[in-house]
Amino acid sequence: MRVPIDWLKEFVKINVPPEALAKKLTLAGLEAIVAEDAKVIAVDILPNRGDCESILGAAREVSAILKTRLIKKPFRVVESKEKIKLTVEVKEKKLCPRYMARVIGGVVVADSPEWLKKRLLLAGIRPVNNIVDITNYLLIELGQPMHAFDAEKISKIIVRQAKHGEKIITLDGLERILDEESLLISDPLKPIAIAGIMGGLDSSVMPGTKKIILESAFFEPASIVKSSKKIKLRTEASMRFEKRVDFDMVEEALDRAAALISGIAGGVVLKGKIDVKAKPQKNKTIALRNERIKNILGVNINRKESAAILKLLGFKIKKETKDKIIVEVPSWRAGDVEREIDLIEEIARIYGFDKINETMPEIKAKTFESSHNRIRKVREILLGCGLFEVQTFSMVAPLMAEAGAINISNPMAQEESVMRTSLIYSLLRVLSHNLRHQASKVNIFEVGKVYSTEKIPDEKNVLSGLIAGGDADFYKLKGMVESLLQEFTHDYKLESYIGKHFHPGKSASIIAQLKIIGKFGAIHPDLFKNIEVYAFEIDLDRLLALNKPNKFYKPLPKYPKVERDLAMFVPQGVASQIILETIKRGDLVESVEIFDIYKNSQAYRISFRDKNKTLTDEEVSVSFENIQKELENSLKVQIRK
Amino acid sequence: MVERIRAIENEALENITNAKSLSDIDDAQIRYLGKKGLLTELMRNLKILPEEERRNFGKALNETKIKIEGLIASRKAQFSAQLTQNKINSEVLDITLPGKFIKRGKLHPITQVMDEMIGIFIRMGFSIAEGPDIETEYYNFEALNIPKYHPSRDMWSTLWINNELLLRTHTSPVQIRVMEKQKPPLAIIAPGRVYRRDSDVTHSPVFHQLEGLLVDKKITFGDLKGTLSYFLRQVFGKEKKVRFRPSYFPFTEPSAEVDVECVLCNGAGCRLCKNTGWLEILGSGMVDPNVFKFVGYNSEKFSGYAFGMGIERIAMLKFGIDDIRLFFENDLRFLEQF
Structure with missing residues (x-):
């Protein structure tokens, strides 16, 4: 809210410069900055502090913070002899517990005087005409929204629920279609205003209007929230009703408006006023215990000091005993001060958060493990493989998710309207972005959630990555995937994978503990055309659940190994895994690895070792010969000699 | 005989001293000390000498050899x-x-900042708790003391799945989920993704938060100040001032916004801090008794504090990033810088 300083000064004595005042307000919970050559203080009012949305409200805070006096503005309503003749029927007493009105005749609708226009402009409000401007002026000054109707157009005022489909053209010229969620001000024939939000165009004050009905009311906050949401219209008035206006200010504001109008726009205020009240609202009283203040804040603020702070804020001390005080809440704080804790907050913010000492709590809670450390380890391994971590949105375009994926009912954009079911599409988008920006090689991974299509909420942690460009190929990817897997288990199997997203001849699934925990391979060319992409997606929850067996030490070998190399032409269809297994079955074979591949020629390096003695050349040769024979006979490989 | 030894010695010492290479030395070694070397020959002659002579001669020979x-x-x-x-x-x-x-490769900057923060709280004795991204209205709003038709709901622009389900707008629902299952004392942090219907250079529909909750007997606002000041000085530097400012959140009371001295101007006032010298970093407060009521805790017996912060915002301040969208674009030229 924009608070013109001169205006503020009419309500409270200010003994510090604007900058200092802004700082003090900020530290008391009203974030403020000085604007417009120190003519205005712009204050951010917290959502629970509707009572501050006015010059008077700001003045009350300033008075408590600076410990200076509030100034009362005197005014007098001069009434004519003619009595007010207006019938008001409130059908919704719960939603409108107080409805007041005055009638003023003989007004001259014209431009407002300069001083009034200037003030409104400083406060950020556009002047219209003197009548409307005065209601706006008091809205800003006292926080009570009021509305003026052209009295000639209204025979009776009824406050009622709108009917489904009922229409009204509001002041802004738009036709609004209403339903039961909205409260209406109506005459016997048709709606004349949407209660607390905006008046109707037909009954509005125009040049030429002579007699007006001035409305000042209290509408139930929740009702205004509902109504304003429904018709998607928020105004200065509705915003204040939503945050609850001061029940006791309804009358004072009405009288001030009447006095101002007769002063500025001429006219006579008819005798009497309408006041339809459900029942008088009693101010709440709350007990505040000294000990409780200390237990919550950690600081000793004595009874006298807290009582003094509360009094500055307009609370009344009803009773004081040794260990507590009974406090009456002022009408304008009925909305946000209802409990002892609310009073403690008031005391704390005026006492000053900065005066409360910092202490370190002793943390006695038991600690428990989470998957965080294990996920960190996964990330570390992939970084070591040269992959960069990315973070992509959890929402994707419908085309990027499986059928039946969870939809967002109010998405910001089509590309963010469905909860993802796989990370692969998102990674491909990152790949596209980087290729467009001239990257020649993209190696990335993401740890994130995917969202089930069947059950809500069923969220799985998934680990996905891709490599493209540079020396990316299936085997590089396979090496990365397996070095990751082997940190968790050696007990897994790879099988050919045929499924969505992947090239059927270049993909594998990972099976551990009888479950598929992931897949990897070349991305299907239908999915990504210009460049070969190799990707993996692993169910992270399942991966982390694999428990690597305890590490037991094996004694280091005492005798040397002997190595022999074996090159062969391998016929189509013979998997290297079979060759490796065949070689491993050979006598004295400790290990075997492939060290060269060229077309259909493969070279294997075999290590022989006897753990009890040094091997002789002869012993190795016998086994080596046998292995070659076995390979030739059973696998039809052709040994290169 | 002794003269002969001296002559060999002189010759040898001269040869070795004048040697031009390692092989000259090797030659000399063979010539004098080798199996058939000059000194070796003389050594062999020792046997035939009489006892007395042999001793003198042997001694001289040995000295020369050494x-x-x-x-x-x-x-x-x-x-x-x-x-x-x-x-x-x-x-x-x-x-x-x-x-x-x-x-x-490198960790995403958000992960780096998140891990750093998690580390600080873990060392203090907090444990990590988690909750779903897709939440119920109850956990995201109701149980956090944010009633349906309350203007405070406007503090969060929400992405909805249907009438009851939504994408959580903060990590605070995790507080409720944990308190429903566990009794105090309780010290948890909840890192995770959150969602809002907002998008511009400082707002992203997807971003990350870190939530914290401590509940025990006699936890005070002073404890909240101590914990968060320590934390912020760890993150932003020991010399940085920290300020607590009254604020409003439906689930805490009293509530405090926590500011750190501007990272750019150190409090002098600049564009980044809008000339205030302070940067708003996190929201916090004492757990509202109404929240305890929802989870069945006795607020007369227990008190607690809670806090939450946006990771992207902190990362932007730490790294001097001016557009939040860079985090989710994942341009490698960006990621390589961290």
């Missing part, structure tokens, strides 16, 4: 040092040629 051996060893060391030196002199690398990198 002298020659000593000189050979020291000359050899000289030559080998020389050789090493020559080798070194001929081997000068251009150390400005590029190294052979084993290219490591």
